[in-house]
Amino acid sequence: MYGPMRFGPILKREFYARDTLEVSRELLGKVLVHGTTAGMIVETEAYPGGDDLASHSSRGITPRTRVIFGPPGHAYVYFIYGMYQCLNLVCEPDGKAGCVLVRALEPVAGIPIMKSRRASARKVEDLASGPGKLTLALAIGPQQNGVDVTRGSLVVREPAEKRKFEIRVGPRIGISQCVDRPLRFFVAGNRSVSGGKAVNGF
DNA sequence: GGTAGGATGGGCT
DNA sequence: GCCCATCCTACCC
Numbered sequence A: 001m002y003g004p005m006r007f008g009p010i011l012k013r014e015f016y017a018r019d020t021l022e023v024s025r026e027l028l029g030k031v032l033v034h035g036t037t038a039g040m041i042v043e044t045e046a047y048p049g050g051d052d053l054a055s056h057s058s059r060g061i062t063p064r065t066r067v068i069f070g071p072p073g074h075a076y077v078y079f080i081y082g083m084y085q086c087l088n089l090v091c092e093p094d095g096k097a098g099c100v101l102v103r104a105l106e107p108v109a110g111i112p113i114m115k116s117r118r119a120s121a122r123k124v125e126d127l128a129s130g131p132g133k134l135t136l137a138l139a140i141g142p143q144q145n146g147v148d149v150t151r152g153s154l155v156v157r158e159p160a161e162k163r164k165f166e167i168r169v170g171p172r173i174g175i176s177q178c179v180d181r182p183l184r185f186f187v188a189g190n191r192s193v194s195g196g197k198a199v200n201g202f
Numbered sequence B: 001g002g003t004a005g006g007a008t009g010g011g012c013t
Numbered sequence C: 001g002c003c004c005a006t007c008c009t010a011c012c013c
Helices: A020-026 A111-117 A131-137 A196-200
Strands: A031-034 A037-047 A075-080 A084-090 A099-109 A154-157 A167-170 A184-187
Touching: A020 A037, A020 A099, A031 A099, A037 A131, A084 A131, A099 A111, A099 A131, A099 A184, A111 A131, A167 A196
Parallel strands: none
Antiparallel strands: A031 A037, A031 A154, A037 A099, A037 A184, A075 A084, A084 A099, A167 A184
């Protein structure tokens, strides 16, 4: 690599101001950057709101879910299972709910720092191979809830060079409602995708 | 290779 | 009081 932050342009707000499923699919292969750490997005899930009871926003606007109804291109970070944070990116036009859960990254930059934050990870591919793991690896927490991801220290960029990959689709992980909707998207065969062989078929 | 059980605390009914 | 958009460890093939 020629420099630690040599990526393409930041994704603009118009990228996010679209259908949640479309954005979920197109985020694969983009690079999530926070400070000096970065990873390529290899797994996402769509949470379109409305009648999708698995979506936090399906029960309406609350203090927690307010950001999901706000302008696109912002981060929705929530606390789960008493110890982890999950990162979502808000989609759809302002006023309409919809967000994408970023579920896994392939580490690209700042790997030594990520290792220090993820002492239990044995391999580089496991540093950010899950929604709770990637927020630890990139030090994303409640401070980032509501921030604009089209400018500032937490952004999504085009990759330095585009790679070809096959996209697979399946049911979302860890939910109890709407379990049959195929709203999980991942890069086929990528070692950083969460879940392993049983879930992903490789 | 695989899985069962526990950690741990905010959000909402 | 119950429900989680999870992860890690121990343990078992």
